[in-house]
Amino acid sequence: MDSMDGIDLQDSFVLGWEVSENQFSIQLEASIWPSSVHYAEPKANEYTCYKKAVLTFSDFSSISCVNGQSAIEPTTDIDGSIDYGNIDSFIKTESGFFISACFGNVSISNGKVVLNVCT
DSSP: OGGGTTEEEEEEEEEEEEEOSSEEEEEEEEEEOTTSTTOOOOOTTOSSEEEEEEEEEEEEEEEEOOOOGGGSOOEEOTTSOEEOOOOOEEEEOSSEEEEEETTEEEEEEEEEEEEEEOO
């Protein structure tokens, strides 16, 4: 999970998500801190560096409790952009991962996770 170094998911914004039989992708406006290789100086109006990113879980044996995006009401920011809040919890477990956010409390068995940051 080296791709997660310097990424604060609790300060990142969920922009959307997709789930299929073998992949769960979360689109983010990621909060990036100096310890990340993706860090750049924050813009004048930003608390830290924010960049678009995709957090992808794949090759898992099972996934549970993902709410569909259409079932969740997004928040509209003052600039007109929408998001679905933050990631409340992200834990690497013995058997996989646990992630909690607006889409539910999701348990993922086995598999791998990769964060791809857009540059």
